[in-house]
Amino acid sequence: MRMLVFGQTGQVASELQRFTGITALGRDEADLNDADACIARVREASADVVINAAAYTAVDSAESDAAQAYRVNAETVGSIARVAAERGLPFLHISTDYVFDGTGERPWREVDKTAPLSVYGSSKLSGEGAVQAAGGCHAILRTSWVISAHGKNFVKTMLRLGAERKVIRVVADQTGAPTCARDIAATLVEMARQLRNDPSKAGIYHYSGAPDITWAGFAREIFRQADLDCRVEDIPSAAYPTVAKRPANSRLDCGKIEMVFGVTRPDWRVGLSDILTDLKVS
Numbered sequence: 062m063r064m065l066v067f068g069q070t071g072q073v074a075s076e077l078q079r080f081t082g083i084t085a086l087g088r089d090e091a092d093l094n095d096a097d098a099c100i101a102r103v104r105e106a107s108a109d110v111v112i113n114a115a116a117y118t119a120v121d122s123a124e125s126d127a128a129q130a131y132r133v134n135a136e137t138v139g140s141i142a143r144v145a146a147e148r149g150l151p152f153l154h155i156s157t158d159y160v161f162d163g164t165g166e167r168p169w170r171e172v173d174k175t176a177p178l179s180v181y182g183s184s185k186l187s188g189e190g191a192v193q194a195a196g197g198c199h200a201i202l203r204t205s206w207v208i209s210a211h212g213k214n215f216v217k218t219m220l221r222l223g224a225e226r227k228v229i230r231v232v233a234d235q236t237g238a239p240t241c242a243r244d245i246a247a248t249l250v251e252m253a254r255q256l257r258n259d260p261s262k263a264g265i266y267h268y269s270g271a272p273d274i275t276w277a278g279f280a281r282e283i284f285r286q287a288d289l290d291c292r293v294e295d296i297p298s299a300a301y302p303t304v305a306k307r308p309a310n311s312r313l314d315c316g317k318i319e320m321v322f323g324v325t326r327p328d329w330r331v332g333l334s335d336i337l338t339d340l341k342v343s
Contacts, residue, residue, distance in 0.1 A: 068115035076246035134184035139191025146197025163308020209242035210339035233277035233295035237311025241332030270329030
């Protein structure tokens with residue numbers, strides 16, 4: 062199976078390149094700020110599937126840079142999806158828990174009402190709509206708290222701060238689940254394989270690691286596995302203000318993807334151990 066991937070150096074894109082049959086496009090070949098370039102890559106590609114693993118992910122910056130966030134996360138994504146539909150190619154797209162407002166404590170289902178709190182969340186929701194409107198075979202994978210040995214993420218930040226400090230204050234009233242980019246990549250490949258054989262499986266799916274935990278609890282597990290002597294002090298979100306509001310409840314109900322694709326939630330603690338090993342090697 063030949064897969065054309067938008068994205069090359071991001072967390073999921075980096076992990077996708079572990080698989081055979083991948084052609085990963087960097088910004089020099091297909092910048093999502095340039096829809097025409099992206100359209101051309103899809104039209105000329107010898108591919109069986111198209112996967113979008115690129116996005117504008119600077120959540121706080123998006124509040125003052127809405128035009129670019131919408132261009133990258135919605136407008137160009139829609140253009141790519143339309144060309145994939147014209148060519149009859151399944152299109153897989155990564156979305157986010159930020160499409161929800163984070164109220165309540167129940168895990169979010171795919172059919173729940175969306176209500177983004179931020180420009181980033183709104184732009185990603187618009188991207189979902191554009192993919193659906195394209196009319197082709199597609200799968201939108203909403204995930205949360207992505208981690209890996211690549212790029213910038215919470216694990217790397219905690220490792221740096223944990224090595225510098227004896228105590229660190231971390232938000233304890235936001236709950237979700239870390240999701241390893243390696244697991245997301247493997248899930249996308251499996252979904253792509255099944256979609257080619259059964260387009261009726263198209264739709265929106267949730268996928269995250271297990272178990273659910275707070276950011277503070279996640280930090281403690283990072284320090285435990287990394288053997289760092291750093292104590293975590295729980296704080297409320299109000300004590301750590303950010304430009305963009307984050308959802309308090311990022312739990313995702315992943316029952317649908319298990320039922321349709323046979324994909325179960327991976328234990329992120331195992332994935333974290335692998336990430337720490339990769340970082341030691343690098």
